[in-house]
Amino acid sequence: MKPEVMVQDLSYRYDDGEEKALDGVSFEVYPGEFLGVVGPNKAGKSTLCQALVGLVPHFFHGNMDGRVVAGGIDTRETTVDELSKTVGLVFQNPFTQVTGAKLTVYEEIAFGLENIGLPRDEITRRVDEMIALFGLEHVRHHNPFELSGGQMQRMAIASIMALRPRIVALDEPTSQLDPQGSAEVFQAVAALRNQGLTVIMAEQKVEKIARYADRVLLMHKGKVAACDRPEVVFSRDNLLDLGIRPPAYTSVARELDLRRPDGTLPVTLDDAVALLRNSSVNS
């Protein structure tokens, strides 16, 4: 299968940076796959997300080496607005993503579509579709700034999705939200997955990544420390040295030495329960 996203030997240094924010990063993501990106602060997760949509190198003025190809387009050869139709990015802070120029949720979601010059009836159709998909029906005429954090972030996702990208990157979209807001956003992310999109999600909440991701990219100091199935990555012994905590179920299973036949630890509740049931039947 042809990869949907191809990152080849990507290095990047901001023009004010001493160290490389990204250092020889290579990986591939396949169509419809969900790639979780984990790592401590400053590991390069945000820079990576920005590189996927062309903000690196077009918005920041640093030194980029290597290549990013998203949906068949080399990000260096095109513009950020052109790329927006192929790959979208949702940021951390729902509040700063509100354009500030629109008076209703409906108009806010339409913003990108007005920019690319779609016909009016097509805009209406797409915005209605997004409002339904992300459960924003009851707030469609509200001012964007009046929404709760969770609603605002869903609106941000809807605004990106309205551009119909094939790939969506999310840069810690729940880090500024309360538990209720986070839950809403993860529901929205599940909806993206069900739409068959290729999703790349940087996230601190490893339990959620363990549940949604097909594969996990573990980053450390701008480098790829691991890229594999969640149970393989989260079963590593040196996770804490790399600055991340394994999912709670994985830590408990490690204490109990509850492992799969291949030696990996369970990463989700269901995983752990299934293994426990199995082991109690066997013993």
Added chain:
Amino acid sequence: MRTISLYVEKESFIHGLDPVTKLWLTASLLIIPFIVGNIESTLVCLGINLALLSVARVIRRIFSILAMSLVLIITLFIIQGMFYGGNRTEAFALGSLVFYREGLRYATLLTLRFFNIISASMVLILTTRPSDLIESLVRRGLSPRIGYVLASVLQIIPMMISNTSTIMDAQRSRGMETEGRLVTRMKAYLPLMAPLVMSSLVATQERAMALEVRAFGARNPKTFLHEEIISRHALPIRVLTSLGLVAAVIWRVIL
């Protein structure tokens, strides 16, 4: 969330006009007295403006706005009445303070002009949603990027203001003194400003990126989500205001 605006939502003939026609109307009625230059033309324009404001049923708003400038107008009469350069004819004297006709007449002209500027502007401002005005201007060639700036200013200001009281309370509860001697109050200024100013400036980076990934930089012509409705009265009004302007210029040149 409100935007800062003096707009009064009502149904009226004036409200129903498109923003650009109202802009024409306001600009002409504002400029004509300056072109003609006498008190009479100012009175005529002021009369028309007040009539338009009554038609729009927003006339009461204008009085409170004018009342706010009362002090300024009183000092205008005092200073010009006494010290205007062309003062010749004594009008009256209060003890040793002598007031002159020329100065008082000049102060009257300035006051009427000021009233006219305010009321002409209010014909537009009180009856037009700022976002509609901006969108109309973008349709007629204003850069959509500037349109974006204007529209977002209207929302960002009230947001920042609503944060100010939170900051005041927070800093006071940390023992900051906001009253008393001038030095004390001056010292309080920066700690009050800094949190809001810094966070708003830092947020610009992510907002700029968020706009970019929503194709803000696209060079193609943009779509307008809403259709523009132009009232059938728009054309006659534009013709009339243009004629008024021409007449004013002719008056000035010939007389």
Added chain:
Amino acid sequence: MSAKPKTTPAFTLSTMSLVLIPVVVGINYIGKLFAQTLKLPLWLDSIGTILAAFLNGPIVGAIAGLINNLIYGLTVDTMSFVYAITSVAIGLVSGVVGINYIGRGVLPMLGIGLLVGIAAALVSTPLNVIFWGGQTGNVWGDALFAALRKGGFPLWGASFLDEFVVDIPDKVATVIVAWLIFKGLPKRLTRLFRRGASA
């Protein structure tokens, strides 16, 4: 917004500048609000305009000043339209001078404050004469104006001094505050503005 723009149309505002302008207009607004709340004898209503000029150069400073007064005129005080040209002058002057002296400590800032104050008074004077017969509406300035006129001082000179005595302390204080804020900003951000202005 590409890294290496092949053709740059005459002058396009970068997206960074576009999102900066509403924020600095807001800063002007709350700067004034806090000055009023603390009953300071200064306006402090152009901190944002000067900050825009420091961050992004004279053109963005001027545009920020213009938009500030347009919006203020549209929403609060109609006469502010008329004084838009003063705000433009403040943005232009602080940008032209500021961009070269921003990293050189507090002393040059006093000079910039003085220059901005002179520029503001120069531009405002004709407007004050046209609309208010030379007055500014400030109690102290107008008292001076009345005294000078009584002593036979020429109208334009008296009007300029009326504006000047009020503008100088205000603009010096404003420039200092803007400079302090500028110094507190992350380097990556200030660089983004600088580069955005030229690209």
